[in-house]
Amino acid sequence: MNQRITDCDKGKRCVIAKVHAKGSLKERLLSFGILRGVEIELLEFAPGKSTVEIKIGKMRIALRKEEAELIEVSCA
Amino acid sequence: MHSIRIALVGQPNVGKSMLINAISDARLHVGNFTGVTVEKTEVRFRFQGHDLTIIDLPGTYAFTDYTIEERVTHEFLCSDHYDVILNVVDSTNLEKNLQLTSELMSMSRKMVIALNMSDEAQREGIEIDEAYLSTLLGIEAIKVSAAQQTGLGKLLKAIVRTYEEPFREPKLQFSEPIEEEIANIERFLDRHQFKATISNRNIAMNLLRGEKKSYRTLRDNPLWIELLPLLNDARAHIEIHHGTDDVKEAFAEEFFAFNRGVVSEVIKSSSRKEQVSLTQRIDNLLIHPIFGISIFLFFMWALFQLTFELGSIPMDWIDAFFGWLGEAVGGTIGNDDARSLVVDGIIAGVGAVVLFVPNIVILFVGIALLESTGYMSRVAFLLDGFFHKFGLHGQSFIPLVTGFGCSIPAYMSARILKNDRDRLLTLFIIGFMSCGARLPVYVLFAGAFFGEESAGNVLFAIYITGAMIGLVAAKILKLTAFKGVDEPFVMEMPKYRLPSSKLIWHTVSTKTWLYLKKAGTFIAAASMLVWFLSNYPKNEALSADFAARIEAAPQEQAHLLQNALDQQLLEQSYLGMIGKTIEPLFAPLGFDWRMAVALQTGLAAKEVIVSTLGVLYALGSDVDEGDETLSKVLAAQIPFASAVAFIVVIMTYLPCLAASVVFTREAGGIKYFVYLFIMTTVVAYVLAFIAYRAALLF
Numbered sequence: 001m002n003q004r005i006t007d008c009d010k011g012k013r014c015v016i017a018k019v020h021a022k023g024s025l026k027e028r029l030l031s032f033g034i035l036r037g038v039e040i041e042l043l044e045f046a047p048g049k050s051t052v053e054i055k056i057g058k059m060r061i062a063l064r065k066e067e068a069e070l071i072e073v074s075c076a
Numbered sequence: 077m078h079s080i081r082i083a084l085v086g087q088p089n090v091g092k093s094m095l096i097n098a099i100s101d102a103r104l105h106v107g108n109f110t111g112v113t114v115e116k117t118e119v120r121f122r123f124q125g126h127d128l129t130i131i132d133l134p135g136t137y138a139f140t141d142y143t144i145e146e147r148v149t150h151e152f153l154c155s156d157h158y159d160v161i162l163n164v165v166d167s168t169n170l171e172k173n174l175q176l177t178s179e180l181m182s183m184s185r186k187m188v189i190a191l192n193m194s195d196e197a198q199r200e201g202i203e204i205d206e207a208y209l210s211t212l213l214g215i216e217a218i219k220v221s222a223a224q225q226t227g228l229g230k231l232l233k234a235i236v237r238t239y240e241e242p243f244r245e246p247k248l249q250f251s252e253p254i255e256e257e258i259a260n261i262e263r264f265l266d267r268h269q270f271k272a273t274i275s276n277r278n279i280a281m282n283l284l285r286g287e288k289k290s291y292r293t294l295r296d297n298p299l300w301i302e303l304l305p306l307l308n309d310a311r312a313h314i315e316i317h318h319g320t321d322d323v324k325e326a327f328a329e330e331f332f333a334f335n336r337g338v339v340s341e342v343i344k345s346s347s348r349k350e351q352v353s354l355t356q357r358i359d360n361l362l363i364h365p366i367f368g369i370s371i372f373l374f375f376m377w378a379l380f381q382l383t384f385e386l387g388s389i390p391m392d393w394i395d396a397f398f399g400w401l402g403e404a405v406g407g408t409i410g411n412d413d414a415r416s417l418v419v420d421g422i423i424a425g426v427g428a429v430v431l432f433v434p435n436i437v438i439l440f441v442g443i444a445l446l447e448s449t450g451y452m453s454r455v456a457f458l459l460d461g462f463f464h465k466f467g468l469h470g471q472s473f474i475p476l477v478t479g480f481g482c483s484i485p486a487y488m489s490a491r492i493l494k495n496d497r498d499r500l501l502t503l504f505i506i507g508f509m510s511c512g513a514r515l516p517v518y519v520l521f522a523g524a525f526f527g528e529e530s531a532g533n534v535l536f537a538i539y540i541t542g543a544m545i546g547l548v549a550a551k552i553l554k555l556t557a558f559k560g561v562d563e564p565f566v567m568e569m570p571k572y573r574l575p576s577s578k579l580i581w582h583t584v585s586t587k588t589w590l591y592l593k594k595a596g597t598f599i600a601a602a603s604m605l606v607w608f609l610s611n612y613p614k615n616e617a618l619s620a621d622f623a624a625r626i627e628a629a630p631q632e633q634a635h636l637l638q639n640a641l642d643q644q645l646l647e648q649s650y651l652g653m654i655g656k657t658i659e660p661l662f663a664p665l666g667f668d669w670r671m672a673v674a675l676q677t678g679l680a681a682k683e684v685i686v687s688t689l690g691v692l693y694a695l696g697s698d699v700d701e702g703d704e705t706l707s708k709v710l711a712a713q714i715p716f717a718s719a720v721a722f723i724v725v726i727m728t729y730l731p732c733l734a735a736s737v738v739f740t741r742e743a744g745g746i747k748y749f750v751y752l753f754i755m756t757t758v759v760a761y762v763l764a765f766i767a768y769r770a771a772l773l774f
Contacts, residue, residue, distance in 0.1 A: 029566065032568070035328055035332055046368075062453070062566070
C-alpha cells in the first residue's frame with residue numbers, strides 16, 4: 001500500500017512510487033536522486049516534527065515536512 | 077610549453093577545495109558543508125613545463141540552476157574559456173556523484189575524473205576498477221586522495237595528456253527507445269549539416285530533455301520549424317514509455333540507470349554485512365529530538381567559555397610585551413610629540429587590537445571545526461523548524477554562523493539561498509550576528525564590568541542575545557518587507573569527517589594573519605589619525621599655565637593637576653570638538669563624548685573601537701601607574717549602565733565599511749544599504765536606550 005514517506009516507520013526501507021512535486025522543486029529533488037524506484041528510508045524528525053531526515057542510497061537529506069509529504073512510497 | 081585552463085567541478089562535499097590545496101598548496105577555504113566556495117577561485121602553478129590554472133567552481137548537484145552558485149558554475153562551463161574539465165567525485169558515493177558526471181559528459185568537452193577520497197573508500201571496503209571505469213565512460217579516471225596526497229602527480233599527468241590528445245566523445249548509453257529518438261534527431265541535424273560547438277548527438281539529447289541553452293541556439297535557426305514537430309513527437313514517445321508527464325523525470329531516471337549500471341560494473345564491494353555507520357551513530361546523539369538542541373547550545377557555550385578563559389592566558393603576556401615595547405621604544409625617542417605619536421598612538425592602538433589575537437584564534441578554530449566536520453548541516457536541520465517560525469530558511473543558519481566569524485564571507489555565503497527574498501532577509505540580519513572583530517570590545521567590557529569569573533557567560537549571553545535580536549528582526553521584516561511564500565528546504569547532510577589539522581591550520585592561520593595585517597596597516601593608520609585628532613590643536617597658553625602650577629604644587633597635587641591638564645587638552649582637541657558636538661545625541665544612552673567618538677570610528681572597522689578607547693583613555697588617565705590596564709581604566713571611568721548600553725550598540729549597529737560594501741553588492745543596490753543603515757541605527761538606538769534605563773535600576 002502506498003503512503004507518504006512521513007507516515008512510514010523510522011528505519012523501514014521503502015521504495016519511491018511517485019514524486020508529486022512540480023517545477024524547480026521537482027528538479028531539485030531529481031538532482032538529489034529522489035526518483036521513482038529508488039530505495040528510501042525515514043531516519044529522523046527534527047524537534048517539532050517540522051523537518052525530516054531521509055536516506056537515499058548513501059546520501060542523507062534534510063527536507064521540510066511539506067516537501068517530504070510529496071514523496072509517495074510503497075513499503076514492503 | 078602550454079598554458080592549460082582547468083575547470084574544477086564536482087558536487088558539494090567531495091573535497092574539491094581540499095584537492096586544490098593538496099595540488100598547489102594554495103590557501104583556500106575548505107569546508108564540509110554546502111557552499112564554502114562562494115566565488116570561483118583561480119590557482120596558478122607550473123607542472124612539467126606547463127602553466128596550469130585551476131578554476132575552483134562552486135559545488136553543484138546538477139545543472140538545474142537552482143541556486144546562484146549552481147548558476148555561476150553552469151554559466152562558466154557553458155560560456156567561459158577553459159581547456160579541460162576536472163570532475164572531482166567522492167569515491168565512497170560514486171553512484172550519486174556520477175549524476176553530475178553524466179551531465180558534464182553531455183557537454184562534449186575534454187574531461188578527467190578524479191576519484192577523490194580513495195583512501196576512505198578503501199577503508200569502507202569499496203574497490204573501484206578505475207581502468208574499467210575509464211573505458212566505460214571514455215574518460216580517464218584517476219584514484220586520488222587529497223587528504224593523503226596520493227595520486228596527485230598521476231592526475232596532473234592525465235590532465236596534460238588529455239589536453240594534448242585529440243578530443244574523444246564520451247558515450248552515455250540510454251535505453252533503446254530514448255536512443256532511437258536521439259538518433260532520429262541527430263540524423264535530422266546531420267542531414268541539414270547543422271554544426272555547433274557540441275556534437276549533434278548531445279544537441280539532440282539536450283533538446284529532448286528540455287535544456288534551455290540548446291533551445292536558445294536552435295530557436296533562431298530556420299531548421300527550427302521542421303525540428304519542432306519532430307521534437308514534440310519524440311518527447312511524447314519518451315513520456316509514454318516512461319509513464320510520466322515530465323520528460324525531465326524520464327531523463328533523470330535514464331541517467332540514474334546508466335550510472336547504476338556503470339557502478340555495478342566497476343565497483344567490487346567486499347561483501348560485508350552493512351553495519352551501522354559511524355555517521356549514523358553520531359547522528360543518533362547529535363540530532364536526537366530532545367538532546368540535539370541542548371548539545372548544540374552546550375557546544376556554543378563551551379566555545380565562548382574557552383574563548384575567554386583560555387584566551388586570557390596569553391593575553392597577559394601580550395599586554396606585558398606591548399607595555400615593555402612602549403617604554404623601550406619611547407626611551408629612544410627624544411622629541412616629545414614623536415614619542416607620544418609612537419607610544420600613545422601607534423603602540424597603544426595596535427597593541428589594544430593585537431591583544432585579542434588569542435580570542436580570535438579560538439573562535440576561528442571553533443567555527444572552522446563546525447564547518448569542516450559536517451555538524452553545521454545538522455544544526456541547520458535541528459533549527460529549521462525554529463527558524464521557519466521567524467520567517468527564515470534552515471539554510472540561513474550557515475551564513476548566520478559564518479557571520480560570527482566575519483560578516484563578509486557570511487554575506488557571500490548567503491548565495492546558497494535560492495530565493496531572493498530569503499537571501500535578502502538573511503543579508504539584513506547577518507549583521508546582528510556579532511563578528512570576530514567585535515569580540516575584542518566584548519572581551520574588554522565583559523572583563524571590566526562583570527568580573528573575570530562571569531565574563532565567559534556574559535560573552536555567551538551577548539552572542540545569544542544578538543542572535544535573538546536578529547531572529548525578531550527577521551520576523552518583523554518577513555511580516556512587512558519580505559512577504560511571500562516559503563521556499564522549500566532540501567539539504568544534504570554530509571558524512572561526518574574528521575578535518576585534517578593541516579586544513580584547520582590553513583583556515584585559521586589565514587584568517588588570523590589577515591587580522592594581524594589589518595592591525596599593522598589599517599588600524600595603525602587609524603590609531604595615528606585618532607592620536608593626531610586628539611592631540612591637536614595644541615593649547616600652549618593652557619599648558620604653560622598648568623606647568624607653572626604643577627611646578628609650585630606639592631607632589632601629590634602635581635599629579636592631580638597633570639591629569640586635569642590632560643583632560644582639558646583632550647576636550648579642546650579636534651576629536652574632543654567632534655565628540656562634544658555629537659555628545660547630546662548620545663546623552664540619552666549615557667555615553668560620554670569619548671564613547672561616542674569610539675563608536676563612529678568603529679564604522680571603519682570594529683577593532684578600531686578598542687584602539688580608539690585605548691588612545692583616548694590612555695591620554696586622559698593616570699599615566700604614572702604603568703600597570704594600569706585599559707580594562708581597569710574603563711571600569712573606573714565608565715558607569716555600569718553606560719557600558720551595558722555601549723555593548724548593545726556594538727551588537728546591533730551598522731557593520732564595518734568593508735562589510736557594508738559587500739552587503740550592498742550582494743543585496744544588489746545602494747538603496748538596500750540605506751535600508752540597512754536606517755534599520756540598524758533605529759534598532760541600536762532604541763535597544764541601547766532601553767538597556768541603559770534598565771541597567772540604571774540596578
